[in-house]
Amino acid sequence: MRRTFQWPAVLSPAAPSQDPHSNETESNGNHPTPSAASRRNRIIFGGDYNPDQWPQTVWDDDIRLMREAHVNTVALAVFSWDRIQPEEHRWDFDWLDLIIDKLGHAGIAVDLASATATAPLWLYEAHPEVLPRDKYGHVVGPGARQSWSPNSPVFREYALTMCRKLAERYGRNPYVTSWHMGNEYGWNNREDYSDDAQRAFRDWCRRTYGSIDALNAAWGTTFWGQEIHDFDQVLIPRYMGADAMVNPGQQLDFERFGNDALLDFYKAERDAIAEICPDKPFTTNFMISTDQCAMDYAQWAHEVDFVSNDHYFHEGTLHLDELSCSDALVDSLALNRPWYVMEHSTSAVQWKPLNARKRKGELTRDALAHIAMGADAINFFQWRASAFGAEAFHSAMLPHAGEDTALFREVCALGKTLDRLADTGLAGSRLQRSDTAILFDAQSQWATRSQTLPSGKLDHWHDVRDWYQAFLNTGMRADVVPLAYDWSGYHTIVLPTVLMLSDADTRRILDFAQAGGTVVIGYATGLVDEHFHVGLGGYPGAGQGLLRSMLGIRGEEFNIIGPQADGDADAIALTAAEAVSDPTNSHTTATSRLWQNVISVTDPHAQTLAFYHGDAADDWDLDGVPAITRNRAGKGIAYFLGCDLDVNDLTTFIRLNLDATSAPPNPDVLHTVRIGDTTAFDFYFARGKQGAKISQVSGEPLVIFRGSPGSNTGSYTLQRNGVLITMRNLTTPCADE
Ligand code: GAL
Secondary structure (H helix, E strand, C coil): CCCCCCCCCCCCCCCCCCCCCCCCCHHHCCCCCCCCHHHCCCCEEEEEECHHHCCHHHHHHHHHHHHHCCCCEEEECCCCHHHHCCECCECCCHHHHHHHHHHHHCCCEEEEECCCCCCCHHHHHHCHHHCCECCCCCECCCCCCCCCCCCCHHHHHHHHHHHHHHHHHHCCCCCEEEEECCCCCCCCCCCCCCHHHHHHHHHHHHHHHCCHHHHHHHHCCCHHHCCCCCHHHCCCCCCCCCCCCCCHHHHHHHHHHHHHHHHHHHHHHHHHHHHHCCCCCEECEECCCCCCCCCCHHHHHHHCCCCEEECCCCCCCHHHHHHHHHHHHHHHHCCCCCEEEEECCCCCCCCCCCCCCCCCCHHHHHHHHHHHCCEEEEEECCCECCCCCCCCCCCCCECCCCCCCHHHHHHHHHHHHHHHHHHCCCCCCEECCCCEEEEECHHHHHHCCCCCCCCCCCCHHHHHHHHHHHHHHCCCCCEEEECCCCCCCCCEEEECCCCECCHHHHHHHHHHHHCCCEEEECCCCCCECCCCCECCCCECCHHHHHHHHHHCEEEEEEEECCCCCCCCCCCEEEECCCCCCCCCCCCCCEEECCEEEEEEECCCCCEEEEEEECHHHHHCCCCCCEEEEEEEECCEEEEEECECCCHHHHHHHHHHHCCCCCCCCCCCEEEEEEECCCEEEEEEEECCCCCEEECCCCCEEEEEEEEEECCCCCCEEEEEEEEEEEEEECCCCCCCC
């Protein structure tokens, strides 16, 4: 673990002329760093730049237009291995020298890639063994991206040679201000079933468990007679037949191993560069959005100097809420320091079945929403739309139609806005944290992928997102925090479908409650430990019964419903509960559609807040069974939500039980605050199609996008996708919308 924080510098617009390939050090005076210090307060703006797809005649035009768009940084050479090393013993840096030089002289900094995301064809011809295999044993062919096994020692050697060459050549180049390692590690090689992987997995098991007995105990190999007598017998979970079910403990360890293999690979690449060039910050672009969970970034975030993320929009009304939920996790991974949007899109992508463009205002709104959530860098994939290849129809900053386009004008306006915001001192300020943390655990998300669970529809991440949105619906904002991090300072923690809880984590939760915190445990939380062993004595059995006794309940069975139960009801009603029903309307009920825990209350102090009720409940022998409970736990409170609820019902639950704010907040608005040394920046976004009205805003308006001031001081109207940013002195109290 090496947690550091180093933010990339930005160049001054007109860098001094120099020889960037000189080996002389800065102190010799021949090699001045271009005013980097004075430019640290900028917001980074740019995108992936792929000049190798274009003739050199286009490059000057690119740079002219980048300057027009206020671009100050580009990510370069992400897929350029083949151009840099066209043959094993031939290196061609001339084109890269030239473009870095041109960019640097124009004041555009370079986030230089390690260039290893795609390997050249000559390497595959010479060493076909570097290719990964899928679980059926098929070789994953070259021709796209990341067709290489992170477990291949041969591939690693070639990749590290590339890293060293780049470090030697550009380590002292003042225009290169950060290292962009790989690209979305694991995008196409997350699972590798090659022989190299088999060997590496055996070593991983040896290191993790130490003894074969410990491995057998963890995997529960007495089941189906799978006992292992030697680490050389350990298998990766290759295809075993259409209906075979993989041992979930083994499956989970294979997921962990895959994460660790790529993380080790990243670290080896980083360290190869760092040995030669220790002083520039390293990052790699994470893939965090609520529909993806490739890696356990709670581990990765310790290994980068600044956190960066790629985020692609979800269409529809969820768009802003989803973006903000994903960013809430990124901000926690960054430990609340500024972070980097490495990629998002100006408009449509090309990889969905239907690729809608962004709606009016969404380009600017999304970029400003990332800033509102703590980003100090806004970058797009990619600068110039490709004329050919798999991503030709992906939007870009400069579209096929060229500079005389609405899209390019919006990009330029955005660049100017970001510069203006930076002038006010926004960069470096930090997102104000909420007092509620929704806990996220990538490994629980992997565990919910097991084919062996009571329901194949569990999705921890989506449940986190639903809770996040429900908080926004009440006008509150929650943070999203990795389970593995420190959340003891929050007032409330929510654990939605955190399927796996170790004894130690369960103890942390109990301590938190006993010290006065409020804990909300979701319906499929704490069912198994970190080895996928079920906690006994009644559900949820985490922590040898600690979780259950904190809640004061005991579950005997799960009731799983859904449309597959032909002719039976696919929903079960909850009723008579002050926690769920609106007290002004006694007929309001909540509904569960997936999973109900059949529980009884065991602690005399525990209260039942909602019951299952009605014919469908009766059919399943659930009528009158507690659905939502509350218990005192030391100085704190522990809620149990024994069934899945939709966002509306979660919103009602929060409103009735967790909403501690005195002033009614405005659910039409997403409001965040960034706190600087002496200044606070308030960001307001219209969440819905109808736009929003905001009042009593005390700060000075910096940006009013798709909106206008109202007749009363401090009031504003925002249209759909509208944004208001204001600035106030920190002595001025925070506005209430
Ligand atoms: C990302 C990738 C980029 C580009 C982009 C398209 O996953 O890093 O290289 O392919 O998707 O949306």
